[in-house]
Amino acid sequence: MPRMSGARALLKTLQSEKVEVIFGIPGGAIMPVYDELLNSPIRHVLARHEQAAAHMADGYARASGRVGVCMATSGPGATNLVTGIATAYMDSSPLVAVTGQIPTSMIGRDAFQEADIIGITASITKHNFQPKKPEEVPPMVKAAFRIAETPRKGPVLIDFPRDVQVGEGDVKIPERTDYPRWHFPDRPPEAAVKEAAELLLQAEKPLILAGGGVIAAEASAELRSLVEELRAPLAIALMAKGCFPEDHPLYLGLLGMHGMPYANQALTEADTILAVGFRFSDRTITPDMSLRKDVKLIHADIDVAEIDKNVQATIPLIGDAKKTLRALLSHVKGRVKPRKTEEWLKHLEKLRRRARLPLGPERKGYLKPPKLMKEIRELMPKRGIIVTEVGQNQMWAALYLPVYHPRTFLSSGGLGTMGFGFPAALGAKVAQPDVPVVDIAGDGSFLMNERELATSVKEKIPVIVVILDNRVLGMVAQWQRHLYAGRYSQVHLGLTPDFVRLAEAYGAQGLRVESYQEFRKAFKEALKSDVATVIDVPVSPEENVYPINLPKSLVKTAIQPPT
């Protein structure tokens, strides 16, 4: 067994996991690893804030399906990662975060840049580790990767004391690890699958719901086959956007607070629902959207704790989404009664046609976000990656920008992290350098991680940022209009920076547009650029996102406008 330092053992093990890139920032307690990095073929992308490094690794993971790796020093470096780790945790994105830690002998003595990151991240990681000897490093790192990429995927943190980085040991890098010893059922029991299949065959108003789990399990093709075989409509949660081509005739649309009204209505009328990798979150199934009392709910999920969490399942199918869908398909194949669901589909089609999505009035000097989304769709190749920030920009993109392939729409769904989009776009671009990546941003969100323009320029990661610049925290303002009689409180950003000059100050490209034609020209220019481009688009601060389905419970507590 070769003798080597813990730092080298870490990098050798990362290499054995085929890690191509680490997103991070060095600091005192991680210096031995950074020194060793000089001997390693692994690329390092230097972020300007650790939160962004975590989002970059997350964006990389979401775009590629592989584990993203980020690194930071102890104390503030580690605590700055927290929002990024929590974002990945809520959206089940596989991440390995490595933090430096003060030497073992100093832990607990409130030393300089000491933070109990193990304690702090216990609730937002699947697991975390702290090696005590260099020999422990390779098996721990291997285990961290296994845990991160084993469904349900998620972040794992390794807290690496400085003395363990420096110390040498007889280190063996194992091929694979048997740790952890748990395992989850790979596929649901045959009897349950059969029973579920029979329910689906009997259904007159079936509905299939897809969540982020379909993308995580790479089960898009299986989902499509089952939808087509059953001739059942499909509605999605935000996290599933991309798992199914949105121009497919059986695609209903997005569910939820900003979902399509006909998709939401279908949910309340369906007699049989198959939910796959779908967690019935409160933004997707609002309190007003109650299922039929006699609904047959088949809930397929890899995570046993999702079963009966928010809704009670008639038949739980615990297992991998791909295998579950395949098993269901094999039971229903060729047995679906022709035209059994036609009336239901016709009814939904009627609802769809009747639905009017109000665009609101054109306002002079401003562009309409829904129209912009259509422009972006036409300008981006079908495999291009759309990333969003959080707020109105996110909902406009979700509603008006159709996507056709998994891993081409990346958004912070669970935690709703403003500032996620831009660094995640950089990470996605690192994962897929040949594909254009656009971040659809609001000015508020973009300002939260704007400094990563420096990263994009230095590391030559050209992404496009489209800022829907309304100089307001738009979603909060919209809610203040809906629920607080337009009593605006702390939503106006005033004179936000001149984004063109801001971009130029970083060495990136900044373009301001005032018409759709100018936008198209700017976007085409951005697609050819080898530096990041910020396109500043004026949007009215009065613009609302429609549709919006505010839960009655919220509306009840709303402040009435003065009469």
Next chain:
Amino acid sequence: MSGEAKDQIFALIVENKPGVLFRVTNMIRRRGFNIESITVGTLADPSLSRMTIVIRGDEREVSQVMKNLYKLVETVRVARIPEESSVLRELALIKVKASNPQARADILNYAQIFRARIVDVAEDALTVEITGESRKIDAFLNIVKGFGVKEMARTGITALVRGGKTIEDEDKFGVVRHG
């Protein structure tokens, strides 16, 4: 299926490592439960520990907690301990004031009735060790409290399912049934 809140007992086999107890209690805290009691000890295989945990909640809530505990990397096994078909035991050490001979005699007498033992004698106090179901300990306490209880330590419940079965045979969560 939710039903009323009551004490629910379950056992957990976990890896015997630093920080595991923290992860377990942290998970229970996140779900908003107060731990009524928790006991921990190593198993014959010293790399494993067994925890017996009592929390108060309805069936569904407690199942949810158990499922989340099962997801912890260091958890090997989670199983419900059904109260009616299990042996439940708790141990208490109770330091009772005994300032005069009459009190001593009475306490000794009660201890005998409850099959408790006197494990320490001082001039002004007796320390009693009592084992049994929590109810029995409560009853004993009720009797001796008239003398004055100076100090007490209770272990919390530990338990095994009756009969030849072990928790390995139990349904993991008590709720996940297919079909």
